Amino acid sequence: xxxxxxxxxTYAIALEGGGAKGAYEVGVWRALDEAGVxxxxxxxxxxxxxNGALMVMRDLPxxxxxxxxxxxxxxxxLGDMDPDDYKRLLDGKFDADDWxxxxxAIGLIRNRGLNVAPxxxxxxxxxxxxxxxxxxxxxYVSTFSLTDLKALEVHVKDLPExxxxxxxxxxxxxxxxxxxxxxxxxxxxxGFVDSLPLHSLVxxxxxxxxxxxxxxxxxxxxxxxxxxxxxxxIQTYADLGSMLNFDAEQARRxxxxxxxxxxxxxxxxxxxxxxVERSMSELEALNWILAHASFGKKGMREYLERELPxxxxxxxxxxxxxxxxxxxxxxxxAQARKIPPLRIYTDRELLALLE
Numbered sequence: 001x002x003x004x005x006x007x008x009x010t011y012a013i014a015l016e017g018g019g020a021k022g023a024y025e026v027g028v029w030r031a032l033d034e035a036g037v038x039x040x041x042x043x044x045x046x047x048x049x050x051n052g053a054l055m056v057m058r059d060l061p062x063x064x065x066x067x068x069x070x071x072x073x074x075x076x077x078l079g080d081m082d083p084d085d086y087k088r089l090l091d092g093k094f095d096a097d098d099w100x101x102x103x104x105a106i107g108l109i110r111n112r113g114l115n116v117a118p119x120x121x122x123x124x125x126x127x128x129x130x131x132x133x134x135x136x137x138x139x140y141v142s143t144f145s146l147t148d149l150k151a152l153e154v155h156v157k158d159l160p161e162x163x164x165x166x167x168x169x170x171x172x173x174x175x176x177x178x179x180x181x182x183x184x185x186x187x188x189x190x191g192f193v194d195s196l197p198l199h200s201l202v203x204x205x206x207x208x209x210x211x212x213x214x215x216x217x218x219x220x221x222x223x224x225x226x227x228x229x230x231x232x233x234i235q236t237y238a239d240l241g242s243m244l245n246f247d248a249e250q251a252r253r254x255x256x257x258x259x260x261x262x263x264x265x266x267x268x269x270x271x272x273x274x275x276v277e278r279s280m281s282e283l284e285a286l287n288w289i290l291a292h293a294s295f296g297k298k299g300m301r302e303y304l305e306r307e308l309p310x311x312x313x314x315x316x317x318x319x320x321x322x323x324x325x326x327x328x329x330x331x332x333x334a335q336a337r338k339i340p341p342l343r344i345y346t347d348r349e350l351l352a353l354l355e
Contacts, residue, residue, distance in 0.1 A: 001277055001344075003035060004268040005232075010038045012138075012206035013055065014198050017046025017191040018214030019174065019243030023067040023251035025051045026060075027258025028212050028234050033060055035266050041138035041206050043197040045190035048212075049141040049171035053127045053164075056137040056156075066126055067251045074122045075246045077115040113178035123168055129161040140200035142190035143171040146179075151193035151221075153200040176244065191218040198231070199223050210234065212258075216243060236261050237272045238341075256342050263344070270327050274334060275344045278323070285326035288351060292329075330354060 013032075015025050025048060032039075044052030054063040072078065132139060139156040154167055163183060170187035179186055190197070195218025201209055207228050213235035238257045241250045260275050270276040280288075293303055312325050320328065327347070333354050334341075345353075 001267045001269075003266060005035065005037070005266045007036050007038070009208050010040050011232075012041035012043070012201045012209045013039050013052075014196055014201060014209055014211045015042065015044040015048030015052050015055075016196045016212060016214045017044075017048050017172070017189065017218055018216050018240070019047055020070075020246045020250070021214045021216065021240040021243060021254060022047030022051055023070070023254040024214055024236065024240055024258035024261075025212050026054075026063045026067050027255035027260075028262040029055060029060060029063065029258075030255070031259045031262030031266060032210070037210075037266075039137065039210070041140075041201060041204065043140040043142070043200045044171065045142045045195055045197050045218075046172045046174075048197070048214075049143075049168050049190065050123060050126075052139060052141065053132060053156075053168055056135045056139045057128055057131045058135070058137070059128075059131075062126065064255070067255060068248060070246050070248050070251045072246045073118060075116065075119045076244075077117055079115070114174075114176050116177045119172075120165075120169060124165050127165055127168065129164040132164055133157055133161055138204065140197060140204070141167060141171040142194040142197045142200065143167070143173070144188040144190065144193045145170075145185055146188050147185035153194070153197070153203075155200075155204075174244070193219060194221040196220050202226060202229060215240065232265060234258075234262050234265050253342075260342060260344070269344065270324070270347070271331055272328075274331050274339075274341050274350065276327060276350055277344060277346045280323065280326075280347050282321055282323045285323040285347075289322065289326050289329065 018024070029051075039055070042052040042055045044050070051063065054060075054066075135157075141154050141156055143152050143154065144150070145152055156164060156167060159167060166182040170182045171190040173182070173187050173189050175189065196211060196213065198209060198211065199221050202223070202225075207226065207230060209229070209231045211231050211233045213233060215236065236257055240254045240257065241247070263269060264271070264275055267277070270278055289308070290300065290303075308325065311329070312320060330347075330350055334350060337354065339350070339353055
C-alpha cells in the first residue's frame with residue numbers, strides 16, 4: 001500500500017462526542033501516528049475531550065491501555081446492580097421474567113441519575129494536567145453551562161491545572177448522569193451545543209483539520225466555513241455499540257474499526273464495511289459484474305442501461321463507476337457469507353473468497 005495522504009502538513013484534530021464509542025477515536029489516532037501524521041491542536045466534545053486530553057499529552061499507549069481495559073465500574077457506580085443486568089437494561093434485552101431488574105432501574109431514577117464518581121476518579125487517574133499545560137499542542141473543549149445557560153468553547157491551556165479535569169468532565173456530562181457541581185457550576189454534555197467542535201479550531205486560525213466522526217445524536221454548531229478551510233473526515237459505517245456500554249471487548253473492536261477506517265483514508269482503500277486495496281481496472285470490474293449477473297430475459301444492453309443503474313441507486317452507489325459498483329456488490333455478498341470485515345483485502349482476494 002502507498003500512503004495517499006499529505007504528511008508534510010501539520011493538522012488540527014476535531015474529536016466528536018460518543019460516550020463508550022470513544023474507543024474508535026483512539027484507533028484512528030493509532031493509524032495517524034503510524035503514518036507519521038503531525039498535529040499541533042486538538043478540539044474535543046464529550047468523550048472527544050477526554051481522548052483529546054491524552055492526545056495533547058501525546059500518550060497513545062496510555063489511551064490504548066485505558067480503553068482496552070475499560071469496564072462499567074470505572075465509569076458508573078451501579079450500587080447493587082450486576083453489570084450484566086445493567087447491559088441488559090441498556091440493550092433492552094429483558095422481559096417480564098426479569099422482574100428483579102425493575103426495582104434496580106427505579107432506584108437509579110430515584111437517585112436522579114447515574115452515580116459517576118468512578119468516572120471522576122478515572123479521569124484524574126488518566127489525565128496529567130501539568131503535561132497538558134506544558135504541551136506543544138493547543139487544546140479546546142466544548143460544553144454547556146447550565147448555571148449560566150451558555151455554550152462554552154474553552155481554551156483548556158488557559159485554565160489553572162486544578163480546573164482542567166473538571167472541565168473535561170463538564171464536556172462529557174451525559175444527561176443520564178446525576179447532576180452535581182463541577183467546580184462551582186453545573187454543566188451539560190457539549191454534544192448539546194457542538195458535537196463536532198470545528199468552530200474553535202477555525203476561530204484559532206487552524207485550516208487543515210482532521211475531523212473524527214462518531215455516529216450518534218448531537219447538535220453541530222453552524223458557522224460560515226472559510227474558503228481556505230480543508231477538512232479531512234474519518235468516519236465509520238460500522239456499528240460501534242451503545243453510548244453507555246463501557247465494555248473492554250467492544251472497546252477493543254471499536255479501536256480496530258477506527259484504525260482501519262483511518263487507514264482507508266490514509267491509503268485510499270475502497271469499500272464501506274470492508275477495507276479493500278485496489279488492483280483491478282474498471283474494465284476488469286465490469287467483466288466481474290457481467291460474469292456474475294443474472295440476466296433473466298434481459299439482454300446485456302438492457303442490463304447495463306437499466307438494471308445496473310437501478311441496483312446502483314438501491315445500494316446508494318448511483319454516482320459510482322463500475323469498479324465502485326463491483327465493490328458494493330462484492331461487499332453485499334461478503335456480508336451474506338459472513339466474511340470477516342476487520343482486515344485489509346486486495347480486491348482480488350475478496351472476490352476469490354466469494355467464488
